[in-house]
Amino acid sequence: MTASVGSLPRCLSRPSQTSDPWGRYYTSPLVSRSLIDGIEAPQPKLLLELGSGSGSLSSAAANRWQDAKLVTVDVDCRAPRRLDASDTTPRLKHTHFVHDVLDEALSDRIGLKLGTVDVAVCNPPYIRPRWRSDFGKILEDAGLSGALLSLFDAGADLLFLAQNLRLLRNNGKLGLILPDGLVTAERFSRVRQTLLRQHFVQQVVQLPRGVFKGTEAQTYLAVLTKSAGETGEVSLKQMGTDGRLSAAIHVGQDAAVKRLDYAFHAASQVSAHRSCESPLPTSxxxxxxxxxxxxxxxxxxxxxxxxxxxxxxxxxxxxxxxxxxxxxxxxxxxxxxxxxxxxxxxxxxxxxxxxxxxxxxxxxxxxxxxxxxxxxxxxxxxxxxxxxxxxxxxxxxxxxxxxxxxxxxxxxxxxxxxxxxxxxxxx
CATH class of the missing domain: 3.90.220.20 (DNA methylase specificity domains)
Known part of the structure; x- marks a missing residue:
């Protein structure tokens, strides 16, 4: 089943030499499966993907949770409206909407109440949309407006994250792909602090460069549980080029606020171990x-x-x-x-x-x-x-x-x- 509402807002479209006109880099099946496998949700009833694009994450989610209802939303009218013909889950109830994901009234447009989604998956586009008053409301509802030095620092990645949080129920699961800025940049440290204090951030996986065709951008998989208590410790992993995950290292909240990338903390732990046996100063x-x-x-x-x-x-x-x-x-x-x-x-x-x-x-x-x-x-x-x-x-x-x-x-x-x-x- 499919549905179509809304139009294509020009404010989201920006040309790029490597991504498509909407700033999207499509998720490979390997990355999709890894993200879905990292979400601990035994029998969700309602799945959501905002910015569904080619449908890779949706397909991986549908293959795992075959009895769930799936809702996908994409601003591009050419995005797939149903799962791939090779999909083997005929019982799946799938509804697709063509609409602006960053509409503050999205829940009304797609017939989902705020706070009702069990599992959300998302690969946000790599663009900075022109600011609209809608965005401030989305960030405020998600508890993130006070975490930014300037609201104009909010790119599509943060806005998509906030929109997902609005739609998720308490203890609902969010699995998403993040760019380097939200994970490591100093200007987003308060965003990380807010997320860690308000939600349980289960794990962050550093992906190999080049995993998305057409870009060497550094990206990460992240899984969190909405309003499930403050995060005391985060599990960090690294994916190899063969798709295998490293053993996890665990960092406390203060270290995670500073940065959430595996490579940085792994190097710091090795250096700290060496410093115990060396007369050199520690930093x-x-x-x-x-x-x-x-x-x-x-x-x-x-x-x-x-x-x-x-x-x-x-x-x-x-x-x-x-x-x-x-x-x-x-x-x-x-x-x-x-x-x-x-x-x-x-x-x-x-x-x-x-x-x-x-x-x-x-x-x-x-x-x-x-x-x-x-x-x-x-x-x-x-x-x-x-x-x-x-x-x-x-x-x-x-x-x-x-x-x-x-x-x-x-x-x-x-x-x-x-x-x-x-x-x-x-x-």
Whole structure:
């Protein structure tokens, strides 16, 4: 059975070179099955998928819970209205609606009362819709409006999550696919805190990059139970390229508020274990006396009167025993450095340079030796006391150091790292 209501709101459609016009990356059967398998719901009566797209999650849910009623909603009139013809669940009652998922009155449009859905699954689109007053109501009803520094930070991922929470019953299950921002970005830490305090977040699974065709975006599977008590501890896992899940690591609420990605916490636990047997300080925060971020943007480098050290100027890794040095051509004499310092930030001899952005930032390290140099805004200069400098540099050149930098960075596609990300790294 199918139904069709509403029209296609242009505010949700945004062209993309890799996703479809609605910002969707379609879920593979492997990922769909993994998400559905992670939801502990023995006999749900009502299933829901908002933004059903190709129907991969719906099909996986229908195959598991064959007696449940399924409701799917998608703004695209070309999205599948019924399950694949190969589906073997003829008893399933399936209703499909063509409508704007982010309509505040969606429950009325599709005939479902708020707070009645047993299990919801969702793969939100990767877009930032133009703001509407509806969105504030959706976030407020879900208890998330106060968790944002600005309501305009709400992308489709957070809005879809909030809409699902409105429709779920208490103790209902939500399984969804999240982008990197909601899982790791500092600006969403209060969102994570709110979710962890209001709901039971069962697990978060870090997916391999490239799992969605057409993008290298970092994504995650998350499963939570609505209003089932505060989350004390979260189970974090990582999926390999073969679909297998790693053993779980468990992190407390405070650590989960900071970040919810497996790679970061796994690296932190390994580093913490090593620090117990090492005389090194436990964190960068204890080692660094200053972190200087460059100020010259890439477009201004060609016109700047002096050479600017940028991402492409890092030498390739040469082994843990080698030292990569900033080339002499970037060094300034004392008088020139004093004059240039009015227009740019400088790294000084003894500083260790690391990349702040880029997919290969974990491999980019250099030591300033010959003299002060101008650095771009894509570079951090790490300043450490003399007795820690060599140990810090050796760590950054090591395999463990590259793992630490890589796991500290975040971002959906291009990776980037903040000062606080750096300070969180442990030896």
């Amino acid at each position: 960068f925060r204890q080692v660094l006396t200053a972190v200087v971020r460059g100020s010259i943007c890439s477009s201004a480098i060609p016109s700047f009167p002096k050479p600017v050290f940028h991402l492409g100027d890092f030498a390739k890794p040469m082994g843990e025993q080698a030292v990569r040095i900033v080339p002499r051509r970037f060094a300034l004499d004392a008088r020139t450095a004093q004059r240039v310092a009015h227009d740019a930030r400088l790294a000084v001899p003894g500083d260790i340079l690391v990349a702040r952005v880029g997919r290969s930032l974990a491999d980019q390290v250099a030591l300033v030796v010959h003299g002060p140099c101008v650095i771009s805004d894509c570079i951090f200069a790490l300043r450490a006391a003399d007795d820690h400098r060599e140990k810090l540099y050796r760590f950054l050149e090591s395999e463990m150091g590259r793992l630490a930098l890589g796991s500290a960075a975040h971002g959906v596609a291009a990776r980037f790292m903040s000062k606080s990300n750096l300070f969180d790294i442990h030896f």
